[in-house]
Amino acid sequence: MGTTLTYTEQELVSLLRNRDNKAYAYLYDNYASALYSIILQVVNDTELASDVMQEVFVNIWRRIEQYDPAKGRLFTWMMNIARNASIDTLRSRSYQNSRKNQSIQDNVDTLQVNDVIQPGVDTIGLRKVLEKLKEEQRILIELAYFKGYTHEEIAELQKMPLGTVKTRIRNALIQLRGLLK
Amino acid sequence: MNIQEYISSGIVESYVLGLADEAERAEFEQMCSQYAEVRAARDTFELSLEQHAMAAAVAPPAHIRETVLQQLAAGPSVPVSKTAAPVVQMRPVKRGVLPGAMRYVAAASIVLLMGSMGLNVYYFNQYRSFSQRYDQLVAEQTQLAKNNGIMQTRLDNYEQTMQALNSPYMAQIKMEGKAVEASPSPDSKATVLWDTRTKDVYLMVNSLPEPQAGMQYQLWAIVDNQPVDAGMLNMEKGHMMVKMKNIPRAQLFAITLEQEGGSPTPKGKMYVMGKV
Incomplete structure (x- = not known):
């Protein structure tokens, strides 16, 4: 994916807000692959990822008015939409799945690294970077970022004090920044 | 608060990745508007994240592009809110878990x-x-x-x-095809019942050929050699007694086939006749 932008982010946002079809085509051509990669890292299923993709672009279309450039880049905003939509989809899927329809408490003991980090997608994107973290940190980022659990839920899941969860996640994130550079 | 410490606390990454909670987010946005260093740190991390994501991009199946763009061109029918909202719309994902019972x-x-x-x-x-x-x-x-x-x-x-x-007061006049010279239907029979008190005439068809379309049988009373219209026959009534006109006096009764609706004087062929 090139960064040969023909629009500045400001121009692009303004065109998107005017429902300019060309701007959306441009948006898709420039960002779809990056967003698809993020979706794939969460849902780990190409078919599901395709569905989420469509939902993400509809969401971008619907919510473009809510995007506030003062609070961050357009890509960051879209990335979070993609992540949220992916986690929501996964949640609704696994909720339908009777196998997983046990309470958290039942799950805690059997929660393994292999359960949370599926094979296949760990070689792309952030997941690849996460490989370089210590396993205890990786599990926490996995649960927080890719599974969307709150810190409180993770503390309960991992039988860990909330403060420890917060500190470890922060430390993992600081390392992540270094790894991304 | 030491700004450098704040920046390197992991809050920047936590905010950008959508892991910060509500209070942390509000605080961070406040810090961003207040300190250019915080804003710069955020921009830097966002950019490196974006570049990394671009580098790690995976092309989606080609057909999705058409689907998505058509969907958008058609325009999702949901009204768009004009109000600005926080950029990182991290609604806490609701756990799909209910208490046991x-x-x-x-x-x-x-x-x-x-x-x-x-x-x-x-x-x-x-x-x-x-x-x-x-x-x-x-x-x-x-x-x-x-x-x-x-x-x-x-x-x-x-x-x-x-x-x-x-009834003893009812005179019966039998009309026959045989009585008519050159009757189209010599075997036909019909009976006139003539009430001797009221002079009402009733007709009963015993047998008459079905008239062709547009034609209708007409009953005549012959009074002093003059034919007097005694009414039209309705074949639908079958063999029942049908009330005709009141005829005070007559020597003969006869039936001819006429144009539908009848004639003032008989024009068609005579089928049956009988003397009183």
Whole structure:
């Protein structure tokens, strides 16, 4: 994916807000692959990822008015939409799945690294970077970022004090920044 | 607060990745507007994240592009809010977990709802089927009542005919095809019943060929060699006694075939005649 932008982010946002079809085509051509990669890292299923993709672009279309450039880049905003939509989809899927329809408490003991980090997608994107973290940190980022659990839920899941969860996640994130550079 | 410490606390990454909670987010946005260093740190991390994501991009299946763009061109029909909202819209993802007892209640109510929906469909179909059968029965009943009415009228007519035939005041004039020279139907017979008191004339057809379309039999009374119209025959009445005109005096009765509606004087062929 090139960064040969023909629009500045400001121009692009303004065109998107005017429902300019060309701007959306441009948006898709420039960002779809990056967003698809993020979706794939969460849902780990190409078919599901395709569905989420469509939902993400509809969401971008619907919510473009809510995007506030003062609070961050357009890509960051879209990335979070993609992540949220992916986690929501996964949640609704696994909720339908009777196998997983046990309470958290039942799950805690059997929660393994292999359960949370599926094979296949760990070689792309952030997941690849996460490989370089210590396993205890990786599990926490996995649960927080890719599974969307709150810190409180993770503390309960991992039988860990909330403060420890917060500190470890922060430390993992600081390392992540270094790894991304 | 030491800004450098704040920046390197992991809050920047936590905020950008959408892992910060509500309070942390509010604080961070406040810090961003206040300190250019915080903003710069955020921009830097965002950019490195974006570049990394671009580098790690995976091309989606080609067909999605068309689907997405068509979908957007058609325009999702949801009104778009004009109000600006926080950029990182991290609504905490709701856990799909209910307390133990509640999930059984939820499961049971879903089962009940499904069951109830099934029954609704079943009863609606039953209702439709019964409703149709009811309409059918009503139609049949109406038809039967109508038939019954027709039969009743016919029976009344026969009774009247029988009475008239048995009445001592009723003169019977038998009209025959044989009595007519060159009658088209020599075997035809008809009877005039003439009430001697009221002079009302009734006609009963014993046998007459069915007239062709546009033609109708007409009864004549011959009074002093002059034919007098005594009424038109309605073949639909069959062999029953039909009231004709009042004829005070006559020597002969005869039937001719005329144009439908009758003629003032007989023009068609005579079929039967009989003397009084």
